[in-house]
Amino acid sequence: DAKTTQPPSMDCAEGRAANLPCNHSTISGNEYVYWYRQIHSQGPQYIIHGLKNNETNEMASLIITEDRKSSTLILPHATLRDTAVYYCIVRVDGSNYKLTFGKGTLLTVNP
Amino acid sequence: DAGITQSPRHKVTETGTPVTLRCHQTENHRYMYWYRQDPGHGLRLIHYSYGVKDTDKGEVSDGYSVSRSKTEDFLLTLESATSSQTSVYFCAISGWTGGANVLTFGAGSRLTVL
Numbered sequence: 001d002a003k004t005t006q007p008p009s010m011d012c013a014e015g016r017a018a019n020l021p022c023n024h025s026t027i028s029g030n031e032y033v034y035w036y037r038q039i040h041s042q043g044p045q046y047i048i049h050g051l052k053n054n055e056t057n058e059m060a061s062l063i064i065t066e067d068r069k070s071s072t073l074i075l076p077h078a079t080l081r082d083t084a085v086y087y088c089i090v091r092v093d094g095s096n097y098k099l100t101f102g103k104g105t106l107l108t109v110n111p
Numbered sequence: 112d113a114g115i116t117q118s119p120r121h122k123v124t125e126t127g128t129p130v131t132l133r134c135h136q137t138e139n140h141r142y143m144y145w146y147r148q149d150p151g152h153g154l155r156l157i158h159y160s161y162g163v164k165d166t167d168k169g170e171v172s173d174g175y176s177v178s179r180s181k182t183e184d185f186l187l188t189l190e191s192a193t194s195s196q197t198s199v200y201f202c203a204i205s206g207w208t209g210g211a212n213v214l215t216f217g218a219g220s221r222l223t224v225l
Contacts, residue, residue: 036214043201043216044154046208087154091212100170101146101154 004088009106012082018075020105022088025069030092033064033071037084038104044087047073078109114138117202117217125225130189132220134202136182142205143185144169144214145177147198154201160185192224 005023012018024033034049048055048062050071055062061074075082087104115136124130134143144159146169156169158177166177174196178186189196202217 032212034211041199041219043203043219044214046211046213046215049211049213085153100156103151103153 004090004102006086006088006102006105008103009108011108011110012075012078014080014109014111015077018078018082018107018109020073020075020086020088020107021070022073023070024088024090027068027090028092031090032092033062033068034089034091035060035062035073036087036089036101037082038087039081039084044101047086075107078107080109080111083107083109115202115204115215115217117200117220119220120218121221123223123225124192126193127191130192130222130224132187132200132202132222134185134187134217136185136204138204138206138215139182140204140206141182143179144203144205145175145185145187146201146203147171147196148201148219149198157187157200189222192222194224196222197224198222 032049032051035047036044037047038044048057048060050062050064064071085104085106087101118133142161145157146154147157148154155171157171157175158166158169160166160179163179163182176188200220203214205214
């Protein structure tokens with residue numbers, strides 16, 4: 001699976017949009033981009049995933065660049081409860097072997 | 112977390128003693144994983160299983176063994192615990208949800224080795 005690069009930390013004001021970037025310049029054509037988040041001391045939680053097209057669900061939006069070398073997770077109206085570590089992972093769908101997580105981005109939402 | 116439970120949730124033990132952590136799932140998923148999480152290191156894969164009696168090593172497997180005798184249970188054993196194995200351990204299962212191959216994590220087991 002391709003390697004990802006994320007900033008170690010970011011801040012966001014409550015009520016504003018949080019835009020979390022992820023670089024995956026070595027991504028291959030059959031690899032999906034997945035986002036998870038981990039709220040303090042809990043197990044990570046799936047947020048969203050995508051291949052080429054932008055995706056939106058009740059939690060967030062995922063914007064993938066046309067060359068697929070980077071993506072952005074958008075939390076449209078961040079709340080204090082969105083303070084968490086956000087992980088970006090790329091993987092071949094159906095490939096369940098040796099799934100690895102990097103250190104992610106610690107997003108702090110400030111009042 | 113729905114469908115996946117870990118036990119015990121907290122354990123304190125002494126160096127040199129054996130420890131077994133249990134992960135139980137009710138989702139009938141084929142793939143199960145054990146991760147450890149330490150400050151500054153993020154989540155690191157210890158072992159994973161791709162079926163009953165089928166397991167393989169992750170990136171930090173030294174000092175750990177696993178067993179999977181039935182689909183629903185994945186056991187992580189520390190044969191002789193060391194202080195460096197003090198950590199939070201997360202179990203995860205992998206399955207298809209809404210077109211996505213999603214990892215679902217347990218609530219974690221906090222192990223302290225004195």
